[in-house]
Amino acid sequence: MIPFLDLKRVNAPYMQAIEEAAIRVLRSGRYVLGNKVDEFEKSFAAYCEAGYCIGTANGLDALTLILKAFEFPEKSEVIVPANTYIATVLPLSFLGLTPVFVEPEEVTMLLNPELIADKITPLTKAVITADLYGRSCEMARILELANGYNLKVITDAAQSHGATYHGKKTGSIAHATAFSFYPTKNLGAFGDAGAIVTPDKELAEKIRYLRNYGSIIRYQNQFQGMNSRLDEIQAAVLNVKLPYLDKENERRRQIASRYLTEIQVKNLILPPADRIQEDAWHLFVVRHPNRTALIAFLEANGIQTDVHYPLPIHKQEAYKEYRNLKLPVTKKIHQEVLSLPLNAVLSDAEVAYIIQTVNRFDDQT
Numbered sequence: 001m002i003p004f005l006d007l008k009r010v011n012a013p014y015m016q017a018i019e020e021a022a023i024r025v026l027r028s029g030r031y032v033l034g035n036k037v038d039e040f041e042k043s044f045a046a047y048c049e050a051g052y053c054i055g056t057a058n059g060l061d062a063l064t065l066i067l068k069a070f071e072f073p074e075k076s077e078v079i080v081p082a083n084t085y086i087a088t089v090l091p092l093s094f095l096g097l098t099p100v101f102v103e104p105e106e107v108t109m110l111l112n113p114e115l116i117a118d119k120i121t122p123l124t125k126a127v128i129t130a131d132l133y134g135r136s137c138e139m140a141r142i143l144e145l146a147n148g149y150n151l152k153v154i155t156d157a158a159q160s161h162g163a164t165y166h167g168k169k170t171g172s173i174a175h176a177t178a179f180s181f182y183p184t185k186n187l188g189a190f191g192d193a194g195a196i197v198t199p200d201k202e203l204a205e206k207i208r209y210l211r212n213y214g215s216i217i218r219y220q221n222q223f224q225g226m227n228s229r230l231d232e233i234q235a236a237v238l239n240v241k242l243p244y245l246d247k248e249n250e251r252r253r254q255i256a257s258r259y260l261t262e263i264q265v266k267n268l269i270l271p272p273a274d275r276i277q278e279d280a281w282h283l284f285v286v287r288h289p290n291r292t293a294l295i296a297f298l299e300a301n302g303i304q305t306d307v308h309y310p311l312p313i314h315k316q317e318a319y320k321e322y323r324n325l326k327l328p329v330t331k332k333i334h335q336e337v338l339s340l341p342l343n344a345v346l347s348d349a350e351v352a353y354i355i356q357t358v359n360r361f362d363d364q365t
């Protein structure tokens with residue numbers, strides 16, 4: 001069986017260095033906000049070609065902290081993509097802000113910039129873009145619109161470490177960008193971890209307080225903050241892995257490129273191939289009207305797949321007040337998508353087998 005993602009194999013090349021780095025932290029006596037976090041924040045800010053990085057406990061908190069720092073009044077509206085993981089939207093609910101769902105483009109499955117303007121009201125304060133599957137959104141158009149209406153642009157880059165848009169790294173484009181280092185991500189820790197990256201010095205400073213109870217000087221609290229700090233062991237792991245992120249993304253691009261040129265199946269829609277070298281290929285998401293049969297066929301032939309995601313946010317019990325929204329593109333995408341295995345440790349033989357097997361799928365519909 002080719003597993004969808006084997007984390008043990010993904011981390012194997014770095015295991016010795018990670019074990020040594022983790023043991024050094026364990027023996028150091030300094031476990032939270034020490035020099036491993038400092039080192040990671042500096043190198044990840046530099047990697048993203050952005051000014052500042054603040055480590056957090058996870059990606060959900062990173063988004064929450066950005067929104068908290070902007071201090072939008074309660075009931076302010078924030079434009080969000082209707083096709084995304086629920087973590088893009090939950091922080092709005094924590095802070096009494098209203099999500100305004102916008103349909104994706106059919107081809108990229110990412111926030112459709114052409115549909116944003118119609119949703120802007122006097123209450124709108126921000127747009128959140130989500131770089132789903134490792135691809136940056138149409139940021140030029142979105143920034144132009146946002147600047148015209150004086151809106152903040154926040155990017156959820158939990159899936160797009162190392163991706164670029166017109167040559168600019170995710171993290172250097174929006175007013176603030178949230179990253180997750182959940183173990184399955186392109187840059188994954190050995191537990192939960194996240195970060196905020198921003199070119200805005202003042203915002204970075206405020207978030208630095210907010211992630212630590214609103215405090216920088218011990219027992220002096222400037223703001224009502226959260227406890228969302230990146231811990232030293234996770235930072236040590238990330239320090240070992242960050243130098244290899246570009247090489248791993250390059251391998252992902254090679255595999256994506258082969259899938260895009262060699263997979264050919266009736267009724268199967270491949271992801272867009274116009275930015276192979278810019279996308280981070282966190283996931284390789286194809287669409288098929290008979291997804292269930294394709295998943296079963298691949299499983300029977302030893303290939304595990306996954307679905308990102310089976311049910312849109314507005315159809316989740318947690319957001320039942322939005323269940324009557326009409327979002328046909330979002331609905332269709334959630335019925336048809338499936339993700340093929342794509343990660344830096346797949347061998348050429350496995351890639352070839354996946355291509356041959358997908359191409360053997362005989363759609364009976």
Ligand SMILES: Cc1ncc(COP(=O)(O)O)c(C=O)c1O
Nearest residue numbers: 058059060085087088158180182
């Ligand atoms: C698009 C997206 N946003 C946000 C998150 C939240 O990150 P975390 O799990 O680190 O809180 C994730 C990953 O889980 C994600 O895929």
